[in-house]
Amino acid sequence: MPAPTPPLTWLAPGQDFPPVNQAWDENSAAPGLLAAGGTLDVDSLHKAYGQGIFPWYSKEQPILWWSPSPRMVLDVSEFRLHPSFRKTLVRLQRTSGCEIRMDCAFEQVIQACASSPRNGQAGTWILPDMITAYCALHRAGFAHSVETWVNGRLAGGLYCVAMGQFVFGESMFSHASDASKVALAALVGFCRQHGMAHIDCQQNTRHLASLGAREISRELFLTHVSRGIAKPAPAWHFEPRDWHQVVPETGARR
Secondary structure (H helix, E strand, O other), X not given: XXXXXXXXXXXXXXXXXXXXXXXXXXXXXXXXXXXXXXXXXXXXXXXXXXXXXXXXXXXXXXXEEEOOOOEEEEEHHXXXXXXXXXXXXXXHHOOOOEEXXXXXXXXXXXXXXXXXXXXXXXXXXXXXXXXHHHHHHHHOOXXXXXXXXXXOEEEEEEEEEEEOOEEEEEEEEEOOOOHHHHHHHHHHHHHHHOOOOEEEEEOOOHHHHHOOOEEEOHHHHHHHHHHHHOOOOOOOOOOHHHHHHOOOOOOOOO
């Protein structure tokens, strides 16, 4: 018989998180669940991500905190650029109407992500309280948006949390074909340019695996996090040269 699920830790506001090795295991009803309750203030979110923990919950649920093992992570050196998408990137970089921006429309990006449920989900986990919390985290300098603009309009993008030189991916949206993938490719180029080795993808999906992400143990993930957050953060500004890190035949042009 499987081992009984341990009691769930309920957090008071400001209370420290329990050790991540207390997260429910793969045999439980909710693998990776660590704690519930607490608050989504900047300090709590900063502490959570620094320990490899993230919030994820639905409407009418309490705040739920997770630290799954294994963890889906993209090593940016292993980013897989499929031939057809490579051609798309080359074409877009030769089109004056396409532009990558960072942190120009963070709230617009997270609102768009909230309006674009993941495949197989009827609703969104990006609730109003989450939007408020991550906008505050953005103002504090720890959350960023990568945006694909086409002819002056926001066509797609993603938002992420970043501490030092470690990036924690959160969500993406697209209002035009491949616009979110273009933003992700831009983020990979930015990370490579600045020596940022990994992007946390949290959970395994077929799409992420097709792009080169893979599962690693929680222990190895936390080692990467510890090393990354100890390094100085780069200025979050996308330069045309960053494209050269992904598609060498582009990026030299300004």
